[in-house]
Amino acid sequence: MSHTYEYPRPALTVDCVVFGQDEEDLKVLLIRRGVEPYAGRWALPGGFVRMEESLDAAARRELEEEAGIRPGHMEQLYTFGDPGRDPRGRVVTVAYFALVKLSDHTLHAATDAREAAWFSVWDAPKLAFDHADVLATALQRLKGKVRYQPIGFELLPPKFTLTQLQRLYEVILERPLDKRNFRKKILAMDLLEELDEVEQDVSHRAARLYRFDHKKYKQLEKAGFNFEL
């Protein structure tokens, strides 16, 4: 079955930049391509948009299919449509930006017979198509957004220590933060719930665990509060 149109149309795909965080650095999810073009190269997960699904739905579907991932945060990033970005012809791609807790998706084996893996964003392999541009755009967005919206918590486990949180920001922003100032500021927002638990299995004094209070944030947001770090 084929489809005919009066005028030519570009093909439409979605591609996802999925970030995760692993103690020391920021990771991005890549899939190794099995077919030409760029067979064997690493690329962002993605695929063609179906006629009956929204763009968001397409992005979620591809992530589920290619990596078994259901991200905690997802938003549209940018649409890349230069003629020539795909050697097969005109392909326009709507890029998405997603955050997942690595703890939920540690050893996700290659689903769908494809090889998938986490790479450090600072040390990623050469990517297919213009995916290096897409990745760079996503990183810029993450860096810009993390300071004004509490999306960073989507990268951490539900219960985390303040040091983990600080590390997260340091890794994303690529600069050291002052421990006391960081804690003062984040606690002053009153968005963290202090739990009666401490971390386990550490060979030093255990740190207290906290949980991000999504509900309280929603309320404060409506009241005109602005998260800022």
Added chain:
Amino acid sequence: MSHTYEYPRPALTVDCVVFGQDEEDLKVLLIRRGVEPYAGRWALPGGFVRMEESLDAAARRELEEEAGIRPGHMEQLYTFGDPGRDPRGRVVTVAYFALVKLSDHTLHAATDAREAAWFSVWDAPKLAFDHADVLATALQRLKGKVRYQPIGFELLPPKFTLTQLQRLYEVILERPLDKRNFRKKILAMDLLEELDEVEQDVSHRAARLYRFDHKKYKQLEKAGFNFEL
């Protein structure tokens, strides 16, 4: 001549939200549709993307064709692709966001046999398709961006008074600003060139004219300077 593909493809369009400013309020450029669907309704300028042109180029071309406008600032806004947003079938649109100096495009008559006009953004007519959503998204972007990037100057004539500049920000941000604080802050950035000219034809004390120094801004930006108002 027709075009056949193995899988169905959405049609791809671009739509532009063009803002201008006119003393007292913020305007948006609309075009009256001549054909179904939504014949007679006002809509954002836009049209189909051609196979050999980039998305940016398509947006610029449509603006030129439909309104004779070449905007001072243009950037991609968001891509709208819900199935059902266009009654003709699946049409995905990449929305753009543009700023023009109204002084350059005052009485642009209906080019292309279409009717085009500026409307106050707070008092726009009912729009075709999901263009009201697009407009709302663009407004949000403008409000957010104007404080952190010096794009507001693209809405003013090359030479302007500090009061004009302040009005511009007040209109966009929808709140009054303090005259002395505003002047202090904007002049402290040292991005305005003070001219040896004053405004003409006013029936009161004439204000000094200033010009935005794009070159200096580029330099400072490279050096890590951040515009902020």
Added chain:
DNA sequence: TGACCGGGGTGTGCGTTGGACACTATGGCT
């Protein structure tokens, strides 16, 4: 069992910035 090691957790002081606030200056008009 005591010393050490590795991170956890805490407060102050200073310089800068944001924001409130009111009067004089100037030029055109009548």
Added chain:
DNA sequence: AGCCATAGTGTCCAACGCACACCCCGGTCA
């Protein structure tokens, strides 16, 4: 000459950002 409409200008206070160093605790190992 007086009026009117807008231009232009400085101070003070509170809040915030940022630099900075020490004791605490629990586990490990000699």
